Amino acid sequence: MDKTHTYTYFGIESNGQIDSRGLVGNKRGIFNPDDITNVLGIQPIRCWKKGDKRRNDTEYLFSSWDAEKSDIGRLDVEAQVLDTIKNLKNKISILNDIKEQYDVNYVIMVVQSIYGDESPLIGFNEDIIEFCYLTGTTINFDTYIYQDEEEASQRIN
Template sequence: MSKNVFEIDKTNAKVEFNIIGDAFNPDIVTQKLKINPTEVWIKGEQIKGKDLYRKYTLWSISTEYEESLDINYQLKAILSVLTPKTCELLELKNTLDIEYRFCVVININNNENPAMYIDTGTIRFLNEITAEIDFDLYIYS
């Protein structure tokens, strides 16, 4: 994905694409999509350093945090990887009990609010694969 390029005091963002389910084999997703995940969790695994356990299985790819005043740059980076895999994503959704969720994480600094809109092409793709989108905003100054 992209490089981790930003100044800590600047507004920055990253986008994750998460496949979430109660119990599925993440290796099946990796093999089907031919994409190596950024992160994988298995339901029931202990969260490192905590007395907590994962409540679901996750397969995820993400950008790094980048200085950004328009989330569409990060969204397009993820979509450029996923859009050619639409058929595979639909097949996985039909065979596994999974959900698709995009998560946009924005750290706002110096009151520099990024553009937060979803273009029609992205909306079409989200609809086609039946994906949700989640926005996490962290305002620091």
């Protein structure tokens, strides 16, 4: 399996409503990502606050903070999620404090690019389920399926 790949990360995002502009964060859900970085002591892989500019020059209407990306080259989703949450498991009370202060959602994102019949192993053990339960974290999948590399390059372009 040398083409199929998966990565995971943990995200914090303003709770809000979807309208014609996309996600619009609730007033209490707007946060400064620097505050999250400081309180958790973890550097994000990507973040923005409401009002920051997107590449297309429109403004984000919600705040977001993503960290703890695991792309350790495994196709074992459970192992990658465990790697993603390893530095967060001892911060459950802090995460709950953040959720109490702000109207936010927590997510573990699983991003997969699957080629042909190569497929990742997907499963979640008790440690993952417990972390998600204690923090109110959901698990979302963003999956891309390609017959071959040519189809993948056509979709990307």
